[in-house]
Amino acid sequence: MIRFFIFILILFLENLILPASIGPSQLLVTTIFVSSLLVYGNGWRTLLYQVIPFILITEFFTGENFGHLLTPFGLTGIIYIMINKFIDLNQDLKQGSRSLSNLIPCILILIVFNYIYSGLFILFNTSYELSTSWHEFTIFFKSSSLSLASWSVLISILFQYVLKKK
Amino acid sequence: MKKKLIIFFIVAVGLLIFLLIYLRSAGNAINYFLQETRVVIYSKLSFVGNFISEIKTIKSLTEENIRLKEERQALLVDLAGQEILTEENIFLRESLGLSITPEQRSLVVGVFNLESTPRGHNLLINKGQIDGVKKDDVVISSSGVLIGFIDDISDNHSRIVMVTNLDFKTTIKIISKNTFGIATGAMGDGIHLDFISENDDVAEGDIVVTTGNDTFPPGLIVGKVTEVSSSNDGLFKNVKVKPAVEEINLSRALVLLK
Numbered sequence: 001m002i003r004f005f006i007f008i009l010i011l012f013l014e015n016l017i018l019p020a021s022i023g024p025s026q027l028l029v030t031t032i033f034v035s036s037l038l039v040y041g042n043g044w045r046t047l048l049y050q051v052i053p054f055i056l057i058t059e060f061f062t063g064e065n066f067g068h069l070l071t072p073f074g075l076t077g078i079i080y081i082m083i084n085k086f087i088d089l090n091q092d093l094k095q096g097s098r099s100l101s102n103l104i105p106c107i108l109i110l111i112v113f114n115y116i117y118s119g120l121f122i123l124f125n126t127s128y129e130l131s132t133s134w135h136e137f138t139i140f141f142k143s144s145s146l147s148l149a150s151w152s153v154l155i156s157i158l159f160q161y162v163l164k165k166k
Numbered sequence: 167m168k169k170k171l172i173i174f175f176i177v178a179v180g181l182l183i184f185l186l187i188y189l190r191s192a193g194n195a196i197n198y199f200l201q202e203t204r205v206v207i208y209s210k211l212s213f214v215g216n217f218i219s220e221i222k223t224i225k226s227l228t229e230e231n232i233r234l235k236e237e238r239q240a241l242l243v244d245l246a247g248q249e250i251l252t253e254e255n256i257f258l259r260e261s262l263g264l265s266i267t268p269e270q271r272s273l274v275v276g277v278f279n280l281e282s283t284p285r286g287h288n289l290l291i292n293k294g295q296i297d298g299v300k301k302d303d304v305v306i307s308s309s310g311v312l313i314g315f316i317d318d319i320s321d322n323h324s325r326i327v328m329v330t331n332l333d334f335k336t337t338i339k340i341i342s343k344n345t346f347g348i349a350t351g352a353m354g355d356g357i358h359l360d361f362i363s364e365n366d367d368v369a370e371g372d373i374v375v376t377t378g379n380d381t382f383p384p385g386l387i388v389g390k391v392t393e394v395s396s397s398n399d400g401l402f403k404n405v406k407v408k409p410a411v412e413e414i415n416l417s418r419a420l421v422l423l424k
Contacts, residue, residue, distance in 0.1 A: 016204060019280035020211030021218070023412055024330065026354050027282045049175045056182050062281040063290045063325055065318070066183075118284035122332075125285055136332045140284050143354025 003163065007033060007054055011061055026144040028114055030058055031073065032151050035113045036159050038077055039106060043084065047077050072120035080113060103156055110152040115141070201292050201323055204278035209417035216415055270383065271423040273297060275305075277416055278323075286331030286353050289314070291419065294322045304382055304422045311410040312336075312376060312386040313419055326419075329357060329388065329409050336382045340391070341373040349374065349388055349407065356412075357389055359405035366403065368394055374407050383422065 007030075014029040034054045038046055055070045062069075118140055123133045279290035293299050303316040305326050314328040327333050334351035338359065345366040347359045362368055372391040378384025389407040397404050 015279045015281055016208055017211060019282075020208045020417070021215040023215065023416070024280060024287045024328065025282070028284070049172060053175055053179045053182070056179065060182065062279060062288075063318075063320070063323060064281075121284045136285065139332060139352055139355065143352070144284075 003037065003050070006158075006163075007057075011058060015062060026147045027151070028118070028144065028148060029151050029155075031069075031117060032110055032114055032148070032155050034058075034073070035076075035110055035117070036106075036155050038080060039109050039113070040159050040163075043081050047074075047081065051077055069121075072117055072124055075120055076113060076117040079116065080109075103160055106156045106160065107149075107152045110156060111148055114148055114152070118144075201278045201290070202276075205276035205292050205417075208278050208280075209276065212415050212417040272420040273299065273423055275299075275324075275419050275421055277419060280416070285333065286351055287328045288317070288331070289326040289328060289416070289419075291324050291326060291421070292322070293421065294320045294324050296321050298423055299324050299421055300424055302381060303424060304386075305419050306386055306422065307411075307414045307416075307419060309414065310385070310387055311414050312382065312388055313411050313416070315381070316421065324421075329411055330354075336388070337377045337379045338374050338388055339377045340368055341375055343367045343372065346377065347405070352406075355406060356392070356409050357407040359391075359407060360402070362403045362405050364396065364401065364403060368403065368405055370394060 010029050010033050014027050018025070018027060034051055037050050037054070041047075041050065052070065052074065055073050056066075058064075059066060059069050119133070119137050122136050122140065123130075126132045126136065273293060275291040275293045277289050277291055281288045281290070289305075291299075291305075299316060299319055301316055301319060305313045305315060307313060312329055314326045314331065314334065316324050317327040317333075318325040329349075329351055330353055331351045332353065334349075336349050337346065338349045339346050345362065345368050347362045347366075349357050349359055352358045357374075359368075359374070368391060370391050370393065374388040374391065376382040376384055376386040376388060387410045389409040389411075391405060392408045393404070393406040395404045
């Protein structure tokens with residue numbers, strides 16, 4: 001339940017509070033938070049019972065058409081779960097260690113996850129034109145790297161030290 | 167407990183899908199109720215944000231005051247000249263039997279959401295199809311700054327694609343110079359100007375406005391040139407523009423109705 005309330009707070013923070021206070025800036029806080037649920041969660045169950053509902057709520061809140069965010073995010077989630085089955089990326093995260101060395105893989109996973117999601121989002125919204133998508137992705141990459149990395153660090157710390165089950 | 171939570175989530179998702187697909191009007195009603203509250207919150211927070219940014223510039227207030235007075239004087243002279251030109255324009259149109267350009271109808275709207283996506287920023291406004299808003303309507307601020315255009319409309323709200331969005335393109339000119347080009351949104355990088363050749367006159371500080379040669383009316387402020395450099399091929403210049411939309415209060419806007 002606490003994760004739901006934090007999610008609602010982040011939704012308001014990204015779409016209302018921060019833009020009104022500091023103006024338009026590149027923030028993907030909601031998607032980083034929801035992807036953290038998957039990284040620290042239990043694969044398919046987390047995807048079905050937490051990630052999908054949260055993304056649907058985000059779509060409703062931001063006025064997006066149904067499936068506009070869910071399709072690229074869901075696809076990225078499925079890719080992550082498939083890779084995780086073979087490589088077991090989040091093994092150390094689940095074991096409960098709270099060391100700094102455990103935080104770094106999580107941050108990297110979140111950054112890569114969100115770049116893959118962003119790439120798919122751009123691809124689906126440019127009618128699958130690869131050259132246009134690549135050009136737009138490079139612009140996105142340059143303008144969002146710092147913001148993406150910063151929020152990934154913050155949200156990883158939140159999950160690692162505050163929300164983690166003891 | 168876990169079973170109850172699972173059942174709760176399944177019911178919630180099912181209800182949400184049902185609302186989104188089959189009960190669109192109910193969804194719109196809920197959204198309408200929430201959006202007016204969000205418009206007020208956005209407006210109040212924008213005021214706080216502007217106040218904080220003004221405090222940062224408090225040291226240079228005196229210099230800025232003098233500069234603004236000089237700028238105001240120059241603008242008053244320009245305004246007087248424009249009024250003469252407008253009268254002349256109307257007189258010539260009447261003489262040649264041409265129709266007088268009707269005044270643009272506009273609608274005041276409140277912003278209640280600024281969404282950040284991997285392709286740029288989208289604003290949500292509290293007016294939609296019922297209020298006469300149509301797709302591709304241009305959105306500006308009260309001071310004539312171009313904010314964007316309407317991309318998607320519902321009954322009670324609409325989505326604006328902002329000038330910094332990767333979808334955005336318009337023909338522009340540099341004020342007081344014979345330089346024309348195309349402005350494209352570049353997210354955090356502001357706006358890029360394309361097709362500015364090496365021989366074109368452009369410098370940092372130049373004001374960029376719309377030409378009116380496309381769907382956007384002429385004379386809308388796009389931004390100020392911040393960087394000019396030569397490209398690798400030596401044919402065109404790389405010109406970056408700071409969007410004027412970043413310096414205004416975005417809680418209210420005007421939709422230019424067709």
